[in-house]
Amino acid sequence: xxxxxxxxTGPRSRRGTTTLEFLVAATIGFVVTGAALALCSAGxxxxxxxxxxxxxxxxxxxxxxxxxxxWRGSGYDPALVSGAAVTRLAPDTMELSADWNxxxxxxxxxxxxxxxxxxxxAPGVFRRGVNGGPRLAAAWPDSALFxxxxxxxxxxxxxxxxxxxxxxxxxxxxPTSRGAPPPVAEWTVARRNP
Amino acid sequence: MxxxxxxxxxxxxxxxxxxxxxxxxxxALAASVGAVxxxxxxxxxxxxxxxxxxxxxxxAEALAAVTRDPARAARADSVTGAEGGATWRSRWxxxxxxxxxxxxxxxxxxxxxxxxxxxPSGAGWRITAWREIR
Numbered sequence: 001x002x003x004x005x006x007x008x009t010g011p012r013s014r015r016g017t018t019t020l021e022f023l024v025a026a027t028i029g030f031v032v033t034g035a036a037l038a039l040c041s042a043g044x045x046x047x048x049x050x051x052x053x054x055x056x057x058x059x060x061x062x063x064x065x066x067x068x069x070x071w072r073g074s075g076y077d078p079a080l081v082s083g084a085a086v087t088r089l090a091p092d093t094m095e096l097s098a099d100w101n102x103x104x105x106x107x108x109x110x111x112x113x114x115x116x117x118x119x120x121x122a123p124g125v126f127r128r129g130v131n132g133g134p135r136l137a138a139a140w141p142d143s144a145l146f147x148x149x150x151x152x153x154x155x156x157x158x159x160x161x162x163x164x165x166x167x168x169x170x171x172x173x174x175p176t177s178r179g180a181p182p183p184v185a186e187w188t189v190a191r192r193n194p
Numbered sequence: 195m196x197x198x199x200x201x202x203x204x205x206x207x208x209x210x211x212x213x214x215x216x217x218x219x220x221x222a223l224a225a226s227v228g229a230v231x232x233x234x235x236x237x238x239x240x241x242x243x244x245x246x247x248x249x250x251x252x253x254a255e256a257l258a259a260v261t262r263d264p265a266r267a268a269r270a271d272s273v274t275g276a277e278g279g280a281t282w283r284s285r286w287x288x289x290x291x292x293x294x295x296x297x298x299x300x301x302x303x304x305x306x307x308x309x310x311x312x313x314p315s316g317a318g319w320r321i322t323a324w325r326e327i328r
Contacts, residue, residue: 029206032206032210033244035210036210036214036217038215038216038218039213040213040217041222043221044220045225046221047220047221047225050224050228051224053228053230054228054231054232057232057235060233061235061239065239069326072324072325072326073324073325073326074326076296076323076325077322077323078311078322078323080322080323098325100325136313163204187310192310192321192325193321193322193323193324193325193326194320194321194324
């Protein structure tokens with residue numbers, strides 16, 4: 001028995017589909033499909049932008065947390081003979097040392113490689129150099145700079161005497177989508193060592 | 195005169211609408227997950243900052259204790275405390291006229307620990323070396 005295909009009514013069903021009808025239907029199909037794909041593509045771009053923004057914040061937090069600990073402990077010298085200190089400060093770089101293992105020297109060893117540190121910031125760069133060898137900690141900021149203050153909070157300018165600088169401010173401008181105001185992360189950290 | 199849409203047209207329209215809903219839903223889900231992750235990280239960061247503050251409170255309390263009672267600086271001792279959800283503890287031991295202090299602060303799941311050295315200065319003590327252990 002033939003399957004029931006429903007009632008056959010009207011001349012269209014008997015004629016089938018004309019070339020013109022097929023072309024119109026195909027065009028409409030292409031337009032609708034293209035619009036749907038464009039919507040998906042816009043959604044994908046938005047999701048990717050959100051993910052990139054989250055990653056930028058998270059990596060910035062991680063990098064600045066590391067920097068904060070280094071700056072707070074800079075000049076750590078429990079043996080009082082190593083000469084650990086902050087040695088150079090500029091808007092885009094800082095150099096510091098700390099006798100983390102308390103052996104009285106700042107010589108790098110395999111187990112203690114972080115006693116002499118430098119930080120360098122620039123658009124797209126946030127580097128933590130260990131013993132002179134730069135190592136990328138994060139590469140997110142659109143722009144970044146350091147500023148310095150004394151213990152009372154007074155601004156010391158862009159290249160202060162390293163001994164006078166007690167507070168450092170790291171300011172990072174993070175990437176953003178076109179047109180939106182860029183998010184700015186600013187961390188203010190005070191040194192603890194004399 | 196307009197005729198009712200055929201089942202195939204209704205199906206196509208439904209597919210487009212569902213497709214758009216799925217795309218928008220995925221976008222909303224991604225944004226929500228990102229916001230939740232960021233919120234948790236912010237809370238965790240705040241807990242770590244509070245823990246570090248608690249550890250520094252412990253350090254200050256330890257120095258206050260040996261200032262009030264200098265005899266306590268001559269032997270290993272400790273102080274503990276809690277305030278506003280934070281707990282802290284500081285231990286110290288004498289070494290060559292100085293004291294070596296280890297202070298810990300905890301808030302929530304975050305714990306921070308610092309090590310410091312202090313020497314007598316006038317009627318009190320002053321920190322000569324300070325670092326974060328974790």
